[in-house]
Amino acid sequence: MNFEYSNKSQELIKRLEDFMDQHVYPIEQEYTDAVHNGEDRWTTPAVMEELKRKAKSAGLWNLFLPKDYLPYGAGLSNLEYAPLCEIMGRSLWSAEIFNCSAPDTGNMEVLARYGSEEDKQKWLIPLLEGEIRSAFAMTEPAVASSDATNIETSIQRDGDEYVINGRKWYTSGAMNTNCKIMVVMGKTDPSAPKHQQQSQVLVPFDTPGVTVVRPLAAMGHYDEPIGHAEVLFENVRVPAANLLVGEGEGFAIAQGRLGPGRIHHCMRLIGCAQRALDMACERVESRVAFGKPLSKQQSIRERIAQMHCDIEQARLLTLKAADNMDKHGNKVSRNIIAAIKIVAPTMACKVIDQAIQMFGAGGTSQDYVLSATYAYARTIKLADGPDEVHMMQLGRNLIAEKNA
Numbered sequence: 001m002n003f004e005y006s007n008k009s010q011e012l013i014k015r016l017e018d019f020m021d022q023h024v025y026p027i028e029q030e031y032t033d034a035v036h037n038g039e040d041r042w043t044t045p046a047v048m049e050e051l052k053r054k055a056k057s058a059g060l061w062n063l064f065l066p067k068d069y070l071p072y073g074a075g076l077s078n079l080e081y082a083p084l085c086e087i088m089g090r091s092l093w094s095a096e097i098f099n100c101s102a103p104d105t106g107n108m109e110v111l112a113r114y115g116s117e118e119d120k121q122k123w124l125i126p127l128l129e130g131e132i133r134s135a136f137a138m139t140e141p142a143v144a145s146s147d148a149t150n151i152e153t154s155i156q157r158d159g160d161e162y163v164i165n166g167r168k169w170y171t172s173g174a175m176n177t178n179c180k181i182m183v184v185m186g187k188t189d190p191s192a193p194k195h196q197q198q199s200q201v202l203v204p205f206d207t208p209g210v211t212v213v214r215p216l217a218a219m220g221h222y223d224e225p226i227g228h229a230e231v232l233f234e235n236v237r238v239p240a241a242n243l244l245v246g247e248g249e250g251f252a253i254a255q256g257r258l259g260p261g262r263i264h265h266c267m268r269l270i271g272c273a274q275r276a277l278d279m280a281c282e283r284v285e286s287r288v289a290f291g292k293p294l295s296k297q298q299s300i301r302e303r304i305a306q307m308h309c310d311i312e313q314a315r316l317l318t319l320k321a322a323d324n325m326d327k328h329g330n331k332v333s334r335n336i337i338a339a340i341k342i343v344a345p346t347m348a349c350k351v352i353d354q355a356i357q358m359f360g361a362g363g364t365s366q367d368y369v370l371s372a373t374y375a376y377a378r379t380i381k382l383a384d385g386p387d388e389v390h391m392m393q394l395g396r397n398l399i400a401e402k403n404a
């Protein structure tokens with residue numbers, strides 16, 4: 001393993017950091033206020049389009065799509081992308097500026113890998129251009145969705161169409177007024193073997209029978225303008241050609257999409273945690289209590305040291321996972337992807353929690369990014385699979401490998 005960043009990465013890191021310093025951090029609060037106080041909280045503020053144009057012309061666009069997908073994407077390896085994704089993670093809404101935000105990234109990867117030529121023209125190209133947004137609808141309120149074989153939404157063939165009925169929730173992105181396409185997971189054959197019952201189908205957002213029931217909060221945050229929606233599908237009809245790959249392939253497609261999605265969350269969380277540590281270091285130097293700066297207290301120094309160690313451990317494991325994915329593919333890397341998905345959200349929660357403590361009441365306020373960042377980190381212990389499921393699978397695989 002060689003974790004020296006390539007020349008290409010180093011050059012992009014510099015360009016990205018400059019971009020963040022110049023265009024993102026100075027308007028971070030203004031952007032958040034515009035979303036919360038705007039006329040329509042589900043419409044992305046106009047400044048986003050301006051930032052996207054700047055990012056595109058700075059060559060900071062679609063960096064997430066690995067080189068296997070060329071000519072689509074920037075052609076980076078996962079290892080090259082890791083530090084860039086970390087930098088984007090420092091600000092909760094900045095990944096969209098570079099067209100690197102979930103769930104679009106996962107959906108673009110699915111379309112690039114499994115979409116027909118028509119799907120690519122209709123949905124992938126506009127997504128790659130950042131013209132539209134998308135959502136992935138798997139989780140359902142009625143069943144324990146951490147076990148995806150429980151999913152109940154039905155996708156029934158009827159002549160040249162599929163008819164979809166079901167209720168989804170926590171469909172991220174589906175509140176946004178520019179969300180045009182959903183990838184929906186459901187069952188085409190409930191009598192088939194357990195892992196061949198599910199399929200994935202493309203559902204244009206404006207199809208009759210699709211109803212957004214309500215936005216759902218995540219730890220009290222509605223994550224505007226993207227949002228997490230409850231979505232009802234009532235006799236929704238789409239052309240049979242909208243089914244991805246074929247009937248019974250839904251589970252396999254979901255596994256393929258979640259590997260990269262999971263590591264991207266981890267990379268962003270490392271950026272969140274590093275920013276919290278950077279903020280804490282500045283705060284404890286300037287804040288005076290009991291006659292001296294907080295930074296002179298031994299317990300503060302110890303906690304700062306521990307935060308650094310925790311971040312660095314998670315960062316190295318993430319880089320190792322990215323390196324493994326580049327060398328051996330996503331499937332072979334499933335254990336290390338599970339490991340980092342267990343480690344990174346817990347690490348980020350712990351580090352951000354410490355930073356909030358050092359900021360006092362202000363740490364919980366809207367004036368600093370810490371509390372919203374904590375909420376994001378906490379939800380990632382659930383999203384893309386709860387910690388316990390990754391532990392169950394990693395433990396099972398390790399035991400099986402030892403006893404093979």
Ligand SMILES: Cc1cc2nc3c(=O)[nH]c(=O)nc-3n(C[C@H](O)[C@H](O)[C@H](O)COP(=O)(O)OP(=O)(O)OC[C@H]3O[C@@H](n4cnc5c(N)ncnc54)[C@H](O)[C@@H]3O)c2cc1C
Pocket residue numbers: 103136137138139140143144145146147169170171172173218228379382383384385386388389392
């Ligand atoms: C902010 C946010 C965004 C999300 N975005 C999306 C999205 O865009 N699309 C989408 O489809 N879903 C999304 N989700 C949903 C997420 O993927 C699910 O919440 C997750 O898969 C768990 O499913 P569940 O909520 O039904 O929990 P359940 O399946 O009901 O599980 C509840 C709890 O049981 C425990 N548990 C489960 N299995 C085991 C086990 N084997 N051993 C021990 N304990 C266990 C875990 O603690 C788990 O949290 C999002 C969730 C959040 C919070």
